[in-house]
Amino acid sequence: MFDWIQSFADWLIYTVAGLPLHSKWGDALNFFVYDTLKILLLLFLITSIMGVVNSYFPVDRIRNYLSRNKLYGLEYFLASTFGAITPFCSCSSVPLFIGFVKGGIPLGVTFAFLITSPLVNEVALAMFVGMFGLKATIIYATSGILLGTIGGIVLGRLKLEKHLTPWVQNILANAQAEEELEEEKQTLWQRLPGIFKEALGIIKGVFWYIIIGIGIGAAMHGFIPTGFFERYISKDNPFAVPIAVILGVPMYSNAAGVLPIIQVFVQKGIPIGTAIAFMMAVVGLSIPEATLLKKVMTWKMIAIFFAVVTFFIMLSGYLFNIIL
Template sequence: MFDWLQNFADWLIYTVFAIPANSRLGESLNFFVFDTLKIFILLFIITTIMGIVNAYFPVEKIRNYLSRNKLYGLEYIFASSFGVITPFCSCSSVPLFIGFVKGGIPLGITFTYLITAPLVNEVAIAIFAGAFGFKVTALYVITGIVLGIIGGFTLGKLKLEKHLTPWVQNIIANAHTEEVLEVEHISLKKRFPGILKEALNIVKNVSIYIIIGIGIGGAMHGFLPTGFFEHYINKGQWYAVPLAVIMGVPMYSNAAGVIPVIQVLVAKGIPLGTAIAFMMGVIGLSLPEAMLLKKVMNWKLIAIYFGTIAFFMILSGYLFNIIL
């Protein structure tokens, strides 16, 4: 599918710049050019498709629908699926978390959204597809959705509302759900220029993360000695997956920044499940997110949330290692 891009990268690095193909620098630059172009193309295409979906499912309408209707468990699937189509990292999901709680949506369903949104979105899907192919991407998306549903459902059953901060409880007590005006029906033809503009803005906003991430990945690809990571984290070590999640939490990034690095780690010998567990820790849980959540939760609830999600991430890592 992307053979023409690989041919272009080979021509640019090995012919135009005349860097030897078997050199570490040549391998690094070739990796950087090929993956950067491939990911930008995939990101723009998938973001445009998701923009069309988003245009017909406004956040306010979904929030009000979830708060007013009993869906007998389907609301968790709905919230997790909504997390997939919203391009937010773990920190930028927090304002929507507050809006959901204010709108009267149960805490468990809100947690489902908060878990899924940073893990699985159009940015993550585009980059993951470019790095690992569509089969692995489909499995990752399904795992992320299931993780969000199980995590949110589990947290919801623990009745943790009392651990929300007084500020949030005040908001909930004084909130009056506003009626949402029906969005005027506008044809796709009229919406499309705005959707393309938004897609370009998303690509622009994450471009620095993509370039930095692929730059690091390219350097690792060309210069990191084979066997470096296998020495510390490999399939034979039972603690590899938990250690990967723990190591990922302090390293705040989004999918655009971390997936190219994960691709190289896999190429260097780390099992895919262990690498994905590390990636989930990086983009799904982070110290900056904890600081933001402190505005809406006490430390006990934050610890419960992080602990529960980390546990499911570890299970996912082991599952990927068994399946793949």
């Protein structure tokens, strides 16, 4: 889907700029160009689509349906499963988070999507089967969906809506006001200018957060050596899982990008649960993601989100080591 962006990034960095292929600066800048263009494009497309959906679809009815207690957590499971079938990294999921919140979806359900989306996708599953076999892949996919489901339920029960930033609160207030004033019989073509204007406004609001966040991720992607981590997460260390999670948080990559490193870890004797916990921390928790989320959440909310997800990732790591 984004091959043309990758081709442009390769041409710009390796041909125009003349940086060597697979050099530290080359890989870091290539990563920066590709992810910046991809996320900005996704943000515009998703916010525009959500604008159309919000104009025509009965969001209030969906919100009320998802909020009914008789679903017994099904809404969290559905959001988590939806996250598993969307090929987005953690930073790419932030635009969807904004769209979900704006659409009135309960915050806990939105968190269920945000947790699972970067962890599980079809590319990662295909690579996982080839590297670790079908059994490990099924356990990994199931644990990723359950992690999002349970994490979303826990975060939903904490009632964190008050910790959304004023910027998001203003978006919600304006959306409600526009919904009340908008005429029912307006055609899609009449609504599109306002929808696109709102999408561009959201991009303007988060632009520098995206640039700073991806810049941090690109630097870590290009300059942190793999061998650094292998010294601290060997199978003889009972604290290897939490150490792996802590070491993974400063990094940033998608599941497909970090899986080859995980394969090397396992080949060198690191338990697969520890390696997967590291991978989940890299793709599901990261400093760049926290930087992006700062636009929509207060630091307290980000800390709670990271703490809950970290706990469940560590638990998953230990369970993986026992099962596999």
